[in-house]
Amino acid sequence: MFSAADLPRPALLTAIVASAMDAIVALDAEQRIVLFNPAAEAMFRCSAAEALGQPLARFLPGRFREAHRRHVEAFAVTGATTRSMGHLRPLSALRADGDEFPIEATISQVVVDGRPYFAAIVRDITVRQAAEAAASARDRLQEVLDDLPSGVLILLAPDRRVEFANAAMAELVSGAPTPALSLAYGRDFAFLRADGAPLPPEADPGARALRGERVANLQVLLERAGRAPIPVAAHAAPLREGPGATARAIVVVQDVTRLREAEQLKDDFLALISHEFRTPLTAIHGGARLLAGAAAGLDATTRAELLADVVAESERLDRLLGNLLTLTDVVAGRLRASTEPVLVGPLARRVADEVGSRGPSHTFVVDASAGLPPVEADPDLLEEVLRNLYENAVKYAPAGSTVRTTTVRDGEGIAIRVTDEGIGIAPEHVGAVFERFRRVGGDPTVRGMGLGLYLSRSLVEAQGGQIAASSPGPGRGATFTVTLPVAAGWTEAEEP
């Protein structure tokens, strides 16, 4: 039968105190150290022989001493039995060599032979605190990385195992926001040369960074399992966590698809404007040379025709340049409309006359219903829109056909419809005609930059209106409808 009375009490307690992993320090009523176990010796870097009899304050940083003294006084010594002073909030202690370190301690009061003592059990939490700090820094870093719009990979040497991939990287690879995706280099993704050829292993950005190299702005393709590759810019750097070989590397991957598209657009656009400017310039140059060189030998009719060509082509150049200037305003967000009440009928007639007079091949009919109120518009911008629509009608409808403009009340606004009898637009292309540099299904010999309708839409929207295209189908004509609000404050009673 076990009996507690059989235990070798003093010997057992001494052995426990001596072998405890926590420092155990006992103090007498005067706060002098009366017990200092081996763990305390190791923690405070002070032998028991040196510590015994010393005031506890010696092992407290100066700024805590006063608070500690008050704390002990408040914990009035009574003749009572053992009671706990509870856990002390995390605080600091001082090693014998002056090194301060974070501790956690519990203190209790004991009374032995009528004399009060304090017993403190102290734990050095340097390692734990550092680990916690590192963990919370890691969590914060992970949050920051997950919020980054670029893909981030942390790779481990030697075989580029993915230790961490942020949400953007997972999305780049999988096409969906999947934060907790574990990715494998070579299985889920890899980098290819910009031309689609495999990247030699020594050129791979991850491998280069793990070899200690820094890689900036490497233009490659990101190959993804089961999905089309995308152009990316890769940046990579070794992560040095101490002396010696690189164990980790970071790779940042930026999707540059839009950038590539924009570059392509710019290249196409440059080719297009060079071509668009060259054609009228060639005509002007040729006409002018003929007129200058052989003026005497040309009959009056030929001279007049050449001159008319030169004038028409220089006007064309002027309009091209005007469109480009408007484009720069639109792109820079500088387009401002200053609106006022505008009567559509007279304005449309003036623009139709101007466009029609350039080549009297088309009949312009402006059918503005009488009694309609004016629209709230910027007359210059509206004029430019109508000019674009009429020029298109001339370009895309055959000679001899009619271009009709009608205006009708449409809810709160007025709809201006320009209808031609030309090549029309296929249903699948109707939505695309307002895109920048977009030319759909038309005759490639018809000159154009795919800019007029894009600009027209910007100009209409700047005036608070809308523009839409419709067509019964190829070969059956097209209608462009501009809707603008009725002039501010205009009521039906006031209509002219």
Ligand code: ADP
């Ligand atoms: P551009 O005429 O210089 O090509 P636009 O932006 O004015 O550029 O027009 C874009 C495209 O829309 C044209 O290339 C043409 O395919 C189509 N389109 C424009 N107007 C008409 C029209 N009246 N009839 C048929 N197609 C048209």
